[in-house]
Amino acid sequence: MTAAPEVAEVVPGVYDITADDYHADPVPGGSLSSTGARKLLPPGCPALYRYEQGHQQTAPKRHLEFGTALHTLALGDGPGLVRIDADSYKTKAAQEAAEQARAQGAIPLLPAEMQQAQDMAAALIAHPQAGELLTGGEAEQTYLWRDEETGIWCRARLDYVRPGEIVDLKTTTDVSLEAVIKSIHKWGYHQQRCWYVDGHRAIWGEEPEFRFVFIAKTPPYLITVVEPDVTSCLIGEARNRRARHIYRECQRTGNWPAYDQQIWTVPLPAYAEKNDLEEYVK
Template sequence: MTAAAEAAPLVIERPGVYDDVPAEVYHADPVPGGSLSSSEARRLLPPSCPALFRHYKDHPEQRKTTKALDFGSAAHAVVLEGDETPIVAINAENYRTKAAQQQAKAARAAGKYPLLPDELETVRAMAAALKAHPLAAKLLEHGSAERSLFWADPETGVRRRARLDWHRERRGGRVIVPDYKTAVSAEPRAFGRAVREHGYHVQAPWYLDGLQALDLAGPDAAFVFIVQEKTAPYVVTVAELDADALALGQALGRRAIEIYQQCTETGRWPGYSGDIVHVSLPPWAADDLEAAHG
């Protein structure tokens, strides 16, 4: 094989389940002509807009990596796969020194996740705590991590994709799909707020659509979140969204697909509004009015 062939980018042209697709390749979108992921769909919807989505897709070099993203990616590798090879341990107490900053930059450039020693120990402790949780540990048995799904939307033909944290082997009965999230709080009400803030209610039906389109699950399949706190004792909560949340997420996902199709066909990616908009002050601004009148 020539060096050119070895360097040829991965291209996904057919629907299916793909293993060993590097995360950076999946997020860069290996589908000719483009495809839509759940996280990208959320960028098409308020409070974002198509113009911001298009800029995000066209300028991957501007996407910022944060310590939180490094930590979350490292936790996924260790908790789901027991694999520390993507992690680079930074020999420093913090990132205040130039040497530590350069080590972190070099690690990210190599596609790895830099962690300080205490962060690495935390990730290891989280993995141990999750394995000790009977339900969460069982949900992560008999399967494969980081499987990529590619399919065509039956209503619009829009190419869609999803990346499963964990794909459990189908052994009869109802298919349950677990998704791992790290969080400040795994308390159910707090996670409910995070669901709305981050659009996880769009993610759940999106992934179920992919499984059903590829005949990997029936209509009774369930999508559950394994939510784990990032501080000791690393509490774990297994959460499933209720019917109302899933219905809203499904509707929002459909709207994003329609916007994507329209924008792709017209070549126009508008901002928040093309017309004059009427803006109201937030409800608490009434206090300012009362203060103004003394």
């Protein structure tokens, strides 16, 4: 694994950098991530993508911190965890303790949160499929590569990589198969899958297997392991390709447009139109 880049020229490969350095973008001149690619496409747009690049969230998001804590416990890689001995963050003492932990690069957790993260990690380790998938590899690897078609730099931070296999861990509220399928569509996880596979292929010259491990955030911490089917992967690849071309054009022109600049004639949502036509227009 390559150390964090310290020179102006970056070469394709696997880099050992912190999450903060990754999100700040280690590539001089900029690179596109899977999250960025999804933001460039509807319901996002280049203008929203560009704005968010220059206005990074500074206040910590508790659900993201908890996800990072789970990764530390389940994957064996990540920031330290600090238990905040309080029932909530309502007191000044608890708030100051949390800020001190963050200042030291650690994740603050209330006792209940710490127990929850530990119980979820134990459930992952005990699960017959997830437990095997999350062993024998390396966590939190950063991939940097150049897309052959567009020439743009791409990046990805992979949760877990085993020989010939990529594993991505997702926390959610419902791991029933129907809910997982909806989550994949809603959040563009099929796109993420194809983005990571592209990076692995570009760097290692091989097509890896890919698995999502979904775990519920409430007891009994049920787990569902899935892989996107062929059709969803074709769609993910096509969406990624369009996003890369949009990114290249925006970089070339310096123009990051919003939605199409025209006056639209729009219908009601299909379900509302059907119901109201039957009810009011006869």
